[in-house]
Amino acid sequence: MIKIITYCFFDLVRSRWSYVYFSFYLLLSFALLFLNNDTSKAVISLMNIITVLTPLIGTIFGVMYYYNSREFIELLLSQPIKRSHIFIGQYLGVAISLSLSLILGLGIPFLLYGVLQGSTSNFLILLTVGSFLTFIFVALAYNIALTHENKIKGFGYAILVWLLMAVIYDGVFLISLVMFQEYPLDNASLIATAFNPIDLSRILILLKLDISALLGYTGAVFKSFFGTSLGLITSLFVLVLWVVIPIFFIYRKAQRKDF
Amino acid sequence: MIDTAQKHDTIIVKEGVYKEHDIIITKPITIIGKKNVVIDAEAKGYVFKVLADSVTIKNISAKNVGKSYTKDFAAIYISRSNHIVIENVTLTNVFFGLLIEKSKNIRIRNNYISSKATTEAGTGNGIHLWHCSNAEIEENELHSLRDGIYFEFVKNSVVKNNHSHHNLRYGLHFMFSNNNEYLQNTFNNNGAGVAVMFSKYIKMTRNKFLKNWGTASYGLLLKEIYDAEIIHNEFSENTIAINLEGATRINYVNNTFSNNGWALKVAGACYKNIFKSNNFLNNSFDVSYNSKLNDNSFKGNYWSSYTGYDLDKNGIGDVPYRPVKLFSYIVNKTPEAIILLRSLFVDIINFSEKVTPVFTPKNLVDEAPLMQKVL
Amino acid sequence: MIEISNICKKFGKVQVLDQLDLTINTQGIFAILGPNGSGKTTLIKSILGMVLLDKGDIKIKGKSVLQQFEYKKEISYLPQIANFPNNNTVSELIKLIKNLRPKPTNEQELIERFGLAPFLDKKLGNLSGGTKQKVNIVLTFMFDNDLIILDEPTTGLDPISLITLKKLIEEEKQRGKTILITSHIMSFVEEVADEIVFLLDGEIYFKGTKEQLYSKTNKQDLEQAIANLLLINHD
Numbered sequence A: 001m002i003k004i005i006t007y008c009f010f011d012l013v014r015s016r017w018s019y020v021y022f023s024f025y026l027l028l029s030f031a032l033l034f035l036n037n038d039t040s041k042a043v044i045s046l047m048n049i050i051t052v053l054t055p056l057i058g059t060i061f062g063v064m065y066y067y068n069s070r071e072f073i074e075l076l077l078s079q080p081i082k083r084s085h086i087f088i089g090q091y092l093g094v095a096i097s098l099s100l101s102l103i104l105g106l107g108i109p110f111l112l113y114g115v116l117q118g119s120t121s122n123f124l125i126l127l128t129v130g131s132f133l134t135f136i137f138v139a140l141a142y143n144i145a146l147t148h149e150n151k152i153k154g155f156g157y158a159i160l161v162w163l164l165m166a167v168i169y170d171g172v173f174l175i176s177l178v179m180f181q182e183y184p185l186d187n188a189s190l191i192a193t194a195f196n197p198i199d200l201s202r203i204l205i206l207l208k209l210d211i212s213a214l215l216g217y218t219g220a221v222f223k224s225f226f227g228t229s230l231g232l233i234t235s236l237f238v239l240v241l242w243v244v245i246p247i248f249f250i251y252r253k254a255q256r257k258d259f
Numbered sequence B: 001m002i003d004t005a006q007k008h009d010t011i012i013v014k015e016g017v018y019k020e021h022d023i024i025i026t027k028p029i030t031i032i033g034k035k036n037v038v039i040d041a042e043a044k045g046y047v048f049k050v051l052a053d054s055v056t057i058k059n060i061s062a063k064n065v066g067k068s069y070t071k072d073f074a075a076i077y078i079s080r081s082n083h084i085v086i087e088n089v090t091l092t093n094v095f096f097g098l099l100i101e102k103s104k105n106i107r108i109r110n111n112y113i114s115s116k117a118t119t120e121a122g123t124g125n126g127i128h129l130w131h132c133s134n135a136e137i138e139e140n141e142l143h144s145l146r147d148g149i150y151f152e153f154v155k156n157s158v159v160k161n162n163h164s165h166h167n168l169r170y171g172l173h174f175m176f177s178n179n180n181e182y183l184q185n186t187f188n189n190n191g192a193g194v195a196v197m198f199s200k201y202i203k204m205t206r207n208k209f210l211k212n213w214g215t216a217s218y219g220l221l222l223k224e225i226y227d228a229e230i231i232h233n234e235f236s237e238n239t240i241a242i243n244l245e246g247a248t249r250i251n252y253v254n255n256t257f258s259n260n261g262w263a264l265k266v267a268g269a270c271y272k273n274i275f276k277s278n279n280f281l282n283n284s285f286d287v288s289y290n291s292k293l294n295d296n297s298f299k300g301n302y303w304s305s306y307t308g309y310d311l312d313k314n315g316i317g318d319v320p321y322r323p324v325k326l327f328s329y330i331v332n333k334t335p336e337a338i339i340l341l342r343s344l345f346v347d348i349i350n351f352s353e354k355v356t357p358v359f360t361p362k363n364l365v366d367e368a369p370l371m372q373k374v375l
Numbered sequence C: 001m002i003e004i005s006n007i008c009k010k011f012g013k014v015q016v017l018d019q020l021d022l023t024i025n026t027q028g029i030f031a032i033l034g035p036n037g038s039g040k041t042t043l044i045k046s047i048l049g050m051v052l053l054d055k056g057d058i059k060i061k062g063k064s065v066l067q068q069f070e071y072k073k074e075i076s077y078l079p080q081i082a083n084f085p086n087n088n089t090v091s092e093l094i095k096l097i098k099n100l101r102p103k104p105t106n107e108q109e110l111i112e113r114f115g116l117a118p119f120l121d122k123k124l125g126n127l128s129g130g131t132k133q134k135v136n137i138v139l140t141f142m143f144d145n146d147l148i149i150l151d152e153p154t155t156g157l158d159p160i161s162l163i164t165l166k167k168l169i170e171e172e173k174q175r176g177k178t179i180l181i182t183s184h185i186m187s188f189v190e191e192v193a194d195e196i197v198f199l200l201d202g203e204i205y206f207k208g209t210k211e212q213l214y215s216k217t218n219k220q221d222l223e224q225a226i227a228n229l230l231l232i233n234h235d
Helices: A002-013 A016-034 A039-068 A070-077 A083-114 A120-147 A151-179 A186-194 A197-209 A220-227 A229-256 B326-333 B335-340 B344-355 C040-047 C070-074 C090-100 C107-113 C129-141 C159-174 C186-192 C210-217 C222-234
Strands: B010-013 B016-018 B023-025 B030-033 B037-040 B048-050 B056-058 B061-063 B074-079 B082-087 B090-092 B096-101 B104-109 B112-114 B127-130 B133-138 B141-143 B149-152 B158-160 B163-165 B170-175 B180-183 B186-188 B192-200 B202-205 B208-210 B218-231 B234-236 B240-253 B256-258 B262-266 B274-276 B279-281 B285-289 B297-299 C002-011 C014-024 C028-033 C055-060 C075-078 C147-151 C178-182 C195-200 C203-209
Touching: A002 A039, A002 A083, A002 C090, A016 A039, A016 A083, A039 A070, A039 A083, A039 A120, A039 A151, A039 A197, A039 B344, A070 A083, A083 A120, A083 A229, A120 A151, A120 A197, A120 A229, A151 A186, A151 A197, A151 B326, A151 B335, A151 B344, A186 A197, A186 A220, A186 B335, A197 A229, A197 B335, A220 A229, A220 B335, B163 B170, B170 B186, B186 B192, B192 B202, B192 B208, B208 B218, B285 B326, B326 B335, B326 B344, C002 C040, C014 C040, C014 C055, C014 C203, C028 C040, C028 C159, C028 C186, C040 C055, C040 C147, C040 C178, C070 C075, C075 C129, C090 C129, C107 C129, C107 C159, C129 C147, C129 C159, C159 C178, C159 C186, C186 C222, C195 C210, C195 C222, C203 C210, C210 C222
Parallel strands: B010 B030, B016 B037, B023 B048, B030 B056, B037 B061, B048 B074, B056 B082, B061 B090, B074 B096, B082 B104, B090 B112, B096 B127, B104 B133, B112 B141, B127 B149, B133 B158, B141 B163, B149 B170, B158 B180, B163 B186, B170 B192, B180 B202, B186 B208, B192 B218, B202 B218, B208 B234, B218 B240, B234 B256, B240 B262, B240 B274, B256 B279, B262 B285, B274 B297, C028 C178, C028 C195, C075 C147, C147 C178
Antiparallel strands: C002 C014, C002 C055, C195 C203
C-alpha cells in the first residue's frame, strides 16, 4: 500500500493545483501575519477560511482525482495487490498531499513569524483541524465518487455534501434552536455538532479562542464540556471517527465494486 | 498594655505570636509591630476594635478572625473614628478584613487581606466602608473574599493601585456612593471585576479588568449609574467586559476591550452614553443590545472586525461599522445558539442583517471607524 | 489453463454474461470478438477479478481465482485505455509496476523497440495517446507470463509501432504463451489470431479456428464471416 500512497502522493504534489493551493495558504497567512501584526485576528481569519476552504478543496480534489484515475485504477486492479490497498492507498495519497500543502502553506509563515511572537498552540490547533477536515472530506468525496459512475452526478453530490455541511446544516440547526427555545437544548446541540465535522472543528477552535470569555455565559452542560479537557478529547475522538468510518466505507465499496 | 498607654503614645510590639482577640482601642495611639508580630484571634471574635480618632496600626499580622452569621467580625473594626492609618498590615483567614463605619480621613496602604471564601454568606468583605468619606485606599492586595473592597454611602474617596483578585463576588463594589475615583487597579478572576450601582460621578481610569469569568461574570457591572467617566481602562478575557443597565451620561474613552465574550452588553434604559476612541479587539461579540432603540453614540472607535476601506487615507474607514450583529441578538434570545459562533451560516446572516437591519437598532453605527488601533 | 464455467453477470437489468462456459487449454492466440455490448470486456475483466461475478467459477491452472489477487502476477494485462496519473514520469510508472510484482523484467529491450527512451523522464500527462499506449504495452509485455490478455491493443498506434506489436505478439506465441485479444480491427485479428471466440448476448456463439469459421459461413475473410454470423443470428 505504501507504494500506491507514495506514487499518488508524488503525482499530486507535483501537480499545478497543489502549488496553487500551497501558494494560496502561504500568501494568505503571510499577509495576515505580517501586514496585520495582530496574531489573534490572524488566527480568527485563518480559522474562518480553513473551516470552509479545506472541506471544499478536499471534496473537489477527492472526486476529481478518482475520476481522473479511473483507467489507472484498472491497470492497478490487474496487478497482484489487494483491492483495498489500491483505494485506501490512493485516498491517503490525496489526503496527505493536500494536508501537506496546508501545513507548509500555513507553517512556513508561522515559523518565520513565531520566532518573533509565540502563539504556537493556536496554530497547532488550526493545522490539526485543517488536516482532519481534509482527511474527512477527501474520504467523503471518495465514497461519493465510488458510488457514482457519472462524473457530473458525482461532482454535484460532492458539492452538495460540502454545502450541506458548511452552510445548510448550521442554518437548520439555528432555526430549530430558535424554534424550540423553551426546551433545554444544551445536550441536543452538543450532540448535533458531532454530526457535522465542520461544526466540530469550529468547536475545537472555539475551545482555544473564545472559551475563557464565553465560559460564564454558557449553561452548565456547555460549561462542563468546554471548560474541561473533556471537550477537547471528545471533539478529537469524534473527528477521528469521522475519518475512520468513511474509510471503512471506502474499503467496503471497493470490495464490492465492478470496474 | 494599651490601657496603660497615654494619648498619642506609640506602642512598639515585640516579635512573637499573641493569642488575643477583641483588643479595644479608645484613645489616639500608634501601634507598630517589630518584625513578625502575629496576633491569632483563634476564631473568637474581632482582633482590633478602634473607637477613637487618630489611631495608626502598622506592620502587624493578624489571623483567624471569628466567623458569625449574626455579627460582622473583622480583623480591624473602626467606628466613628477620623484620621485613621492602617499600613503594612497582613490579615489572613479573616471574616471581614477592615470594617469601617461612619468615619472620615482614612488611609489604608500596602496591606494584604485574604480569606478562604467558599460561599458568599460565609465570607465578609476585605475592606468594607459604610457611611465614610475621604478614604484613600492604595496598594493593597485582596483576595478570596466576598467583595475585595466594598463602598456603601462613601464619598470623595480614592482607590488606587490595588490588586483585587479571586473574590467570590466583586473585586470592588460601589453602592450609593458618589464622587469617588478608582484608578490603576487590577481586578482579575473575580465573580465580577467591579460593580458600580446606584452611584453618581465615579471616575474610573487606567484600571485592568482581566479574566473575570463565571456564571454572572462581568469585568465592570454598571447599574443605575449616572455621569461617570471610564477612561483608559483595559478589559481582557471577561465574559462580559461592561454590562450596562440603567447607565446614563457616561463617557467611555480610550479603553481597550480585547478577547472578551461581549465587550458591551446593553440591557435597556441606557441613555446618552458616548463611546469614543476605544479599541474593540477580537471579542466574540462587540456590542449586544436587547432592544431596537438606541440613544448612545459610537464614534471613532477601532473595531478589529471592521472590514471596510479607507480610500482617502485619512485614517477613518469610508464605510460605517455596525457593531451589533444579528447573531448576538439571537444568542440573547437563545443562549444555546452560541455553539454556532463563527460558523459560515452565522457570517451570512450577520452580513444580511448588516445590509438591511431588521432586528438590531438601525441608528447604531460607528460613522467614523478607525483604521488603526488607538494607542 | 483457463476454465470458465457457468458465469453470470448482470449490470442493472442487463444480463451481460449469461451462463457462459469457456475453456482454453492450448497455447496460441485467441481473439474474443463480438458486437458492442456483447460482454467481451466484462469477460476479460472477470478473469482479472475486476468485475465480480453473480454466479459461476473461473479457474486458472486448476485453481479458482474468485476473490483472489495473488494469481494476477501470472497474468499480463493490457488495459483498453492508456491513461495514467499526469505528473509522474514514464520511468516512475515502470518502477511502480515492477515494484508491485517483483519478477524479472525486460523493459529495456521493449523501450528500445518502441523508441520510448527519449520519453522516459517526461511526465505522463505530456505524452500523446499513441505514446501512452506504447508505455502501456511495455508495462504489459515486460513480464514473462504464460497468460497474456490484450484489450484493444492497437488503439492509437502508428503503423510502425503496430508492426512492432504484431512481431512482439508473434514472438510471445512462439514462446508458447496463451494470448487473449479483443479488437475491433478485423484485419489485425485475422492476421494474428489462431482461434476465434465469438460472443453474442453474453453467450459464446462460436468457438473454433479461423478455418472452421470460414467453412461454417462460406466466407473467405473474417469481416465477412463475422457479418454473416450476425446475419444468421438475426434470421
